[in-house]
Amino acid sequence: MYKSLIRATAAASAAALLATSAWASDLVVTFDDLNPAPKKAFEDAVEAFKKANPDINVTVNITDREAHKSSIRNALLNDAPDVITWYPGNRMGPFVDAGLFMDISDMWASDPNLSSKFNAIKATMTRDGKQWGVPYSYYQWGVYYRKDIFDKLGLAEPKTWDEMLGACDKLTEAGVTPFTIGTKYLWTAAGVFDYLNLRTNGYDVHNDLTAGKIKYTDPRIRKTFDNWKVMLERCSPVKNHATMSWQDAIAPFANGDAAMYVMGNFSVAGYKDAGLTEDQIDFFQFPEITPGLARAEEAPADAFFIASKAKNVENAKKFMAFIAQPDIQGEWNKAIGQLPPNSDAAINKDDKFIVEGMATLSTASGLAQFYDRDAPAAMAKAGMEGFQKFMLDPSTLDEVLANLDKVQSEVY
Amino acid sequence: MTVSEHANSRYDTSMPKVAMGCAAAVVALLVMFSIDVTWVTENFGYEKRTDARVPTFFIRMLFLIGMLAGAFVAFTNLSYYKRNRVALAPWLFLSVGLAFFLIYVIIPIFQSISYSFTKWNGLYDVTGTWTGEWVGFENYRILFGDPNFYTSLYNNVLWLLLFMLAIPIGLGIALFLNQTVTGIRIYKSMFFFPFVISQVVVGLIFSWAYNPEFGLLSEIWGWFFCEQKINIVGNITTSCSVDPPSILGEAKYATYGIIAAGLWPQIAYCMILYLTGLNNVSPDQVEAGRLDGAKGWKMLRHVILPQLRPATFIAVVVTVIGALRSFDMIATMTQGGPFGSTNVLAYYMFDQAVGEGVGRYGYGSSIATILFFIMLIYISYFLWRMYQDEKAER
Numbered sequence: 001m002y003k004s005l006i007r008a009t010a011a012a013s014a015a016a017l018l019a020t021s022a023w024a025s026d027l028v029v030t031f032d033d034l035n036p037a038p039k040k041a042f043e044d045a046v047e048a049f050k051k052a053n054p055d056i057n058v059t060v061n062i063t064d065r066e067a068h069k070s071s072i073r074n075a076l077l078n079d080a081p082d083v084i085t086w087y088p089g090n091r092m093g094p095f096v097d098a099g100l101f102m103d104i105s106d107m108w109a110s111d112p113n114l115s116s117k118f119n120a121i122k123a124t125m126t127r128d129g130k131q132w133g134v135p136y137s138y139y140q141w142g143v144y145y146r147k148d149i150f151d152k153l154g155l156a157e158p159k160t161w162d163e164m165l166g167a168c169d170k171l172t173e174a175g176v177t178p179f180t181i182g183t184k185y186l187w188t189a190a191g192v193f194d195y196l197n198l199r200t201n202g203y204d205v206h207n208d209l210t211a212g213k214i215k216y217t218d219p220r221i222r223k224t225f226d227n228w229k230v231m232l233e234r235c236s237p238v239k240n241h242a243t244m245s246w247q248d249a250i251a252p253f254a255n256g257d258a259a260m261y262v263m264g265n266f267s268v269a270g271y272k273d274a275g276l277t278e279d280q281i282d283f284f285q286f287p288e289i290t291p292g293l294a295r296a297e298e299a300p301a302d303a304f305f306i307a308s309k310a311k312n313v314e315n316a317k318k319f320m321a322f323i324a325q326p327d328i329q330g331e332w333n334k335a336i337g338q339l340p341p342n343s344d345a346a347i348n349k350d351d352k353f354i355v356e357g358m359a360t361l362s363t364a365s366g367l368a369q370f371y372d373r374d375a376p377a378a379m380a381k382a383g384m385e386g387f388q389k390f391m392l393d394p395s396t397l398d399e400v401l402a403n404l405d406k407v408q409s410e411v412y
Numbered sequence: 413m414t415v416s417e418h419a420n421s422r423y424d425t426s427m428p429k430v431a432m433g434c435a436a437a438v439v440a441l442l443v444m445f446s447i448d449v450t451w452v453t454e455n456f457g458y459e460k461r462t463d464a465r466v467p468t469f470f471i472r473m474l475f476l477i478g479m480l481a482g483a484f485v486a487f488t489n490l491s492y493y494k495r496n497r498v499a500l501a502p503w504l505f506l507s508v509g510l511a512f513f514l515i516y517v518i519i520p521i522f523q524s525i526s527y528s529f530t531k532w533n534g535l536y537d538v539t540g541t542w543t544g545e546w547v548g549f550e551n552y553r554i555l556f557g558d559p560n561f562y563t564s565l566y567n568n569v570l571w572l573l574l575f576m577l578a579i580p581i582g583l584g585i586a587l588f589l590n591q592t593v594t595g596i597r598i599y600k601s602m603f604f605f606p607f608v609i610s611q612v613v614v615g616l617i618f619s620w621a622y623n624p625e626f627g628l629l630s631e632i633w634g635w636f637f638c639e640q641k642i643n644i645v646g647n648i649t650t651s652c653s654v655d656p657p658s659i660l661g662e663a664k665y666a667t668y669g670i671i672a673a674g675l676w677p678q679i680a681y682c683m684i685l686y687l688t689g690l691n692n693v694s695p696d697q698v699e700a701g702r703l704d705g706a707k708g709w710k711m712l713r714h715v716i717l718p719q720l721r722p723a724t725f726i727a728v729v730v731t732v733i734g735a736l737r738s739f740d741m742i743a744t745m746t747q748g749g750p751f752g753s754t755n756v757l758a759y760y761m762f763d764q765a766v767g768e769g770v771g772r773y774g775y776g777s778s779i780a781t782i783l784f785f786i787m788l789i790y791i792s793y794f795l796w797r798m799y800q801d802e803k804a805e806r
Contacts, residue, residue: 059460098536099538255643256643309538388751392661
């Protein structure tokens with residue numbers, strides 16, 4: 001009885017509360033990057049949203065990226081925010097399968113931006129034939145290289161596999177290690193694998209592999225590893241890569257001891273911090289290996305999702321539509337030095353890497369997310385450990401591939 | 413009123429107090445359940461339910477304590493309690509600790525064992541239903557065919573064995589420091605210093621020292637095998653005739669590298685245990701031994717060491733525990749890499765279940781279960797030893 005008394009009071013006061021603020025409604029957004037630039041870009045977008053929708057009372061939670069990876073599990077169940085950031089591709093799979101993300105296929109069909117300006121990335125946001133989120137940013141991967149060293153040795157940007165191997169030979173001759181990489185945290189090796197596989201076998205085979213439809217001992221995947229072996233021999237990576245993070249691996253690159261780096265565009269800031277100027281560094285697409293293969297690229301995206309338990313679904317959808325607009329996407333990505341997924345959005349024309357990245361991605365036949373987002377996390381972990389083992393000792397290839405087949409059969 | 417009646421009244425149930433206690437407990441319980449986040453939000457001026465969660469929790473805890481206090485008053489005024497006060501009082505005191513032990517240790521152990529028979533990614537679906545599936549012994553079948561599991565198990569054994577080196581080395585240093593020289597306290601505290609540093613810091617220091625690019629080790633290596641050169645863009649670079657060892661980057665050295673780092677503070681710990689032990693060595697026995705012609709090794713072996721037995725026992729116990737606590741060192745130095753070669757069971761379990769969102773909770777739980785049974789053997793032995801010792805003393 002006591003309880004019902006309290007409930008009654010609560011209901012009365014809630015009614016009073018509703019009466020006083022007749023039209024105000026809420027929106028809770030969780031964002032996962034505390035770094036100054038991304039944080040500010042997000043907050044600016046939210047300010048713009050508030051201005052456009054003064055009747056919506058927006059609450060923002062910004063969390064640390066790593067902490068978010070574990071806290072999202074609880075956040076989606078208890079007191080879920082309306083909109084939350086997460087990764088597309090297979091990384092969203094567990095949450096989609098558990099029904100924790102809301103299906104927004106209707107938005108993708110009707111929204112003027114989502115229905116026509118996001119074609120390149122639509123497949124990534126799709127699972128079970130439905131779309132689940134709205135991407136706000138992505139970036140290109142490719143080979144960053146020391147232009148000054150290339151010029152000194154008379155090397156041009158390699159367009160084919162043989163040209164790249166030739167360039168590596170010349171670099172090695174001149175006492176320069178062709179590639180730098182830091183595999184301590186494993187994922188950098190996956191970038192190299194992704195590109196070798198995309199160029200050797202193409203997007204569909206790569207997708208089938210990460211989706212668990214092809215075995216690692218498949219002759220096509222073996223071919224990829226054969227190419228990798230050649231690359232390890234002729235385009236040798238820096239020694240000690242297993243003890244270096246990707247930031248550590250910038251040091252030999254900046255010092256001129258290594259000339260190329262397979263990396264994502266976020267690394268450009270790192271090169272500049274290490275003292276390199278725009279003239280010293282440049283970018284080329286990972287060269288063609290199998291001639292005539294449609295060129296697919298690596299382009300990890302960050303996206304917003306609506307939680308199934310969202311309390312303000314209408315507002316959440318308004319927010320999603322808002323951030324899909326070309327001007328918002330343009331401003332946002334200019335601020336963080338990445339690419340807007342909306343093809344109508346303006347990009348920063350002064351940044352040669354962004355211009356080149358846009359050209360690379362907008363003409364790509366398919367976009368891979370990245371090995372650790374395309375493959376389920378448990379597979380990705382084992383896979384990347386296998387890549388590292390192979391890089392340290394190519395003779396372990398058979399053992400590595402057999403083990404990956406085994407993990408694949410257990411995980412999927 | 414006779415004497416015996418008066419004595420009996422001490423054991424009577426005090427009805428008013430029991431009733432009051434019960435009433436207080438019931439009221440507190442009711443209030444506790446009726447106060448929810450919504451209520452707190454509306455009555456304490458919070459704008460959002462999320463903000464009101466913490467105060468709600470504390471208000472509820474307050475009433476929970478009230479309920480327990482009421483129950484305590486009611487229970488201690490029962491005649492049953494009064495008659496068996498001596499037998500029941502210790503359990504009353506223990507009950508708080510036992511309750512927490514039950515909630516945070518015992519129940520999770522069984523939960524974890526039960527998860528080990530399932531395939532689960534750690535998620536509940538939107539209705540709050542558990543999303544895993546029962547797979548029986550599948551996880552164990554996978555586990556026993558998993559090379560990483562054997563690597564981890566092997567590394568666990570390696571840790572346990574090599575960590576034991578801390579005991580003789582610690583004893584050696586303790587014997588060496590057990591003398592009266594001016595400033596000996598300073599030397600002692602310098603030797604003890606590494607134990608004071610956090611494991612994470614020790615891990616960092618060693619991974620820097622091991623770093624083949626700029627570490628202490630490669631610096632020393634450079635004196636013998638390397639020379640400075642000018643590279644293609646005119647910067648100074650180092651080229652070596654023999655490359656410096658990449659201790660944490662090579663599977664065959666990495667675990668030894670981490671164990672060496674772990675030994676550093678552990679030796680200090682064993683040393684301090686032996687130093688205190690040496691203070692208690694009876695001078696009479698040493699004197700008697702000397703008269704009988706014992707010196708050097710014989711003196712140590714037959715006179716000193718037997719008296720250090722309690723210190724040795726504790727040193728073994730803390731060293732085993734230290735070896736099993738290798739988690740922090742591995743997490744800071746290699747994260748189990750390169751390619752999982754420095755994993756131990758505890759780290760591998762963490763890695764598979766919660767690390768980097770791998771999310772194999774069932775598989776992780778099966779590793780935890782195996783680790784639990786291995787630990788159980790050691791703990792049983794330890795408890796049995798303690799029990800035997802106490803029996804002997806009695």
